[in-house]
Amino acid sequence: MKAIHFRFFLIAIILITFSNITFADSGGPLKPEQAAYDVTYYYLDLSIDPDNQTIDGSLLCQVTIIDPINILLLDLADVFLVSNVEISINNSDFQQTSYSHQNELLEIDIPEDVNPDDIVSCKIFYNGAPKISQGPPWDAGFVWDTTSDDQHWLGVACQFQGGDIWWPCKDHPSDEPDSMNISFTVPNPLVCVSNGQYLGFEDNGDNTSTYHWFVSVPINNYNVTFYAADFLLIEDDYESTIGNDIPFRFWVLPEDYETAVNYMDVFQQEFDFLEEICGPFPFGTDKHGWAHAPYWGMEHQSIIAYGHNFTTNAWGYDYIHLHELAHEWWGNLLTAKNWADVWIHEGIATYTEALYVEQLSGIESYFNFMRDHQPYPGPSPLAPFEDMTAEDAFNFLDPYSKGASVMHTLRYHLGDDQFFELLKRWAYPDPDDLGNEDGRQCRLVDTEDLKIQAEEVTGVELDPFWSVFYREASFPQLRVNRETEQTSFEWLTEQNVPLDLNVPITINGDEYTVEMVNGYGSIAMSIEDDLEIDPNDWILMQNPEIIVGLDDLSFSERENQLMQNYPNPFSGNTVVEFYLSKSQHAKVCIYDQLGNRLFTLTNKVHIKGKHQISFNKGKLPAGLYYYRLISDEGIITKKLQIID
Structure with a gap:
């Protein structure tokens, strides 16, 4: 079975196997209490104890009020004990407030009336033993692993269940903070890496060290992550297609350091290709980061998980590296605001694999790749109008193969010139702003948004195409x-x-x-x-x-x-x-x-x-x-x- 089909069926198997675990799914209809505010900033500060497999720390959350509310509703798994909550309104001093934590929801009382544009900040102190993943990255949770020399090797992935399985957040794809600070305290000699820019570390003098990171751009809650091990660092600077130097950082296990160094040409070639077809790398201000992960891979923004053992497939490329890197454009720069539109992440990322096969081996290999990824008919449209959870979207929509196949058909419909121009313009709507690598064009979109933009770029009326290929479950048929x-x-x-x-x-x-x-x-x-x-x-x-x-x-x-x-x-x-x-x-x-x-x-x-x-x-x-x-x-x- 080829890569994408294998991954899709693994997802289905794992979801069925662990469906009895009672953790809330990410996404679905947005609760009215959460629609009433916009998250602007998070600061997550955690101590991680791998020996006892627990975490202890706090979250600072800042929001802007859209509609009057008297509670601030966040999501947090019930396995955690919330010990204290403090609140501030319009930058006043923090004071304790009452709260309720049950049914995966954290209700925080706002002690006075708030109106649109008011700023509410809260500090949440909590601790507990997070859910352990039984099949990362598809089954969400912590990974408490060890290296070949019995050193701790840690990580977390939570795409299906969302960030609230390990930290308090607004667990919905339609809202992202404008920026985020992250601090992790881990036992020595572990090195803890995370999203965004590295701000430094301090040795605490108690056999632990604290590592500080800053995400300067919007980030989805499931992309917030960490990796901890006795890492070595490979450092380089990649030259972007527009001439900028992009910091490349790869934290790798010591036992694979030499292999990784010798493999970096594969990473570079695939990076160059994606910049060529999608536009400049979007997070150059933070970093182009990778971490050796105790699981297969995941598109964590600016610190992608890599656990693929430095191998290329029969098509001639490293599909974990290429696919997950493609998500920096399709999933992280451009994010579906409803999981029902997850083809924007997975379908386009899968299609970039087909385009790379075409560059490596020619058009006939491209056609064969697409035939190999032909989807089976299913009961759901590729992009239904309803709100969906992440689990349902991945389980029923076939966003990988069907999403890539619709992109393949769209390329034929538009022709190469218009199609490849559209691919870049979807990522960067303003053609005069391709020099932007600071993430300010990060945006939340849905299927209809991309149709409107496609019509603007190409001048082609796309209502019939969108209606049939995105909104209907059945494939069209020709009567001849x-x-x-x-x-x-x-x-x-x-x-x-x-x-x-x-x-x-x-x-x-x-x-x-x-x-x-x-x-x-x-x-x-x-x-x-x-x-x-x-x-x-x-x-x-x-x-x-x-x-x-x-x-x-x-x-x-x-x-x-x-x-x-x-x-x-x-x-x-x-x-x-x-x-x-x-x-x-x-x-x-x-x-x-x-x-x-x-x-x-x-x-x-x-x-x-x-x-x-x-x-x-x-x-x-x-x-x-x-x-x-x-x-x-x-x-x-x-x-x-x-x-x-």
């Missing part, structure tokens, strides 16, 4: 009607959207494009010509329904027929033909030799006549299979042979 001297094409969509997506075809090996207007198009060609639809698989769609004119029939029209597929045997695509004697419900399925149904090629009411369905073997191994026409008039079965 082959007559004696003409073939017509019609897009069939879930909501009958008049899709204006042109169709690439070949006729007897020559390339043509069928222009589709209001969902319809046609081309002059003989019914005897060899027609191939979308030979490079640009368009994410169902298998076409091909209807052949009745004057071409050479068999009895009084009964249903299932013809032998052609070519047969086959190694890639084959065509299944069947004839229906009248309009009726018909289903065509592929089965293995044990009778297990593997694919359903069609399952609906068809009109009278001859029909063709293209079938791609996908990942099926070579061997003998069966295909069946199941209709109102009975079942017809034939064999087909797949070869390598």
Whole structure:
């Protein structure tokens, strides 16, 4: 199984396995009490005790009031004991206030009336044993690991459940602080690294040291993190595409230091590629940071987790490094304000992998990569309108493969010039501000925002495309009607959207494009010509329904027929033909030799006549299979042979 599919199924397995753990999911509908304020600043100060696997410290939270409220509502896991809360209004002296902590919510009483634009600050003192991850990074929690020489090796990841599994915060993707200070105290000789700029450390004289960090730009709560081990530091400066020096820092375990140093050319090449297609690295003011992590990887802003053992895959790149680094643009610079739009993070990051394969090995390798990441049809649109939790979004939307495949189709629809200009403009809306590397263009967006911006950049009306590929669960399907001297094409969509997506075809090996207007198009060609639809698989769609004119029939029209597929045997695509004697419900399925149904090629009411369905073997191994026409008039079965 290839990388992205493997990761997606691991997510599903882990979510099912640990669904009995009672920690609140991140995201979902924003609570009215939390919509009433905007977080502007956090200061997280924690002592970490790896021997007892506990934390103890405080959080300073500063917010600006939007609507009058009498409580400040934050999220915090119930495993922690809150020992004290202090509050300040409009920079007054801090005073103790009452609070309630239950059901993963921390309600802090505001002792006087507050109005829009008032500033409320609170200090929360808490301690406890945080949730331990059973499968990082997909199952949220702390990682208390050890290195090969039995030194502590620590970390935390919390994308699905959010930052509130270990620190008090407003756990919703629609709000980020403008900046954040972070301090961690750890036992010597551990080095503790985190997001943002390194401000220094102090030895406390009690066999512990405190490390200080400052995040100068907005950051999502699940991206706040730390790593602690007896790290060595690899330092360098990368030159940006716009000529600026970007501090590169990689904290690595001593045992892998030499391997990491020799591997840095891979990091550099992939970094240069992403700057080329996405625009300048967005967090140069803080750092381009990486930490050797006790888990696979995670896109923590300016300090990305790397646990991939310095290896490249069969496509020729380090997919953990490339994918997680791509999130600095797609997820951290540009952040989905609703988890229902998480394709913006995962779909675009996955698609950058395809583009890198194209640069490494050419367009045919790119096409093969996209075929390998073809999504399976699912019950949900890629970007539903509803508010979703992170867990539901990752579990049901297939943001990786489907998100990347829609980007692939969008590239075809717009053409390369407009598409690649759009990719940079999504990251940097102002083309005169590509020199900005201080994160001030960090912004929260949704699917509709990106459509509006795409229309502004390209001048193309994208409502039909967005409606079909982002808002409908089903892939569109082409109905192709082959007559004696003409073939017509019609897009069939879930909501009958008049899709204006042109169709690439070949006729007897020559390339043509069928222009589709209001969902319809046609081309002059003989019914005897060899027609191939979308030979490079640009368009994410169902298998076409091909209807052949009745004057071409050479068999009895009084009964249903299932013809032998052609070519047969086959190694890639084959065509299944069947004839229906009248309009009726018909289903065509592929089965293995044990009778297990593997694919359903069609399952609906068809009109009278001859029909063709293209079938791609996908990942099926070579061997003998069966295909069946199941209709109102009975079942017809034939064999087909797949070869390598």
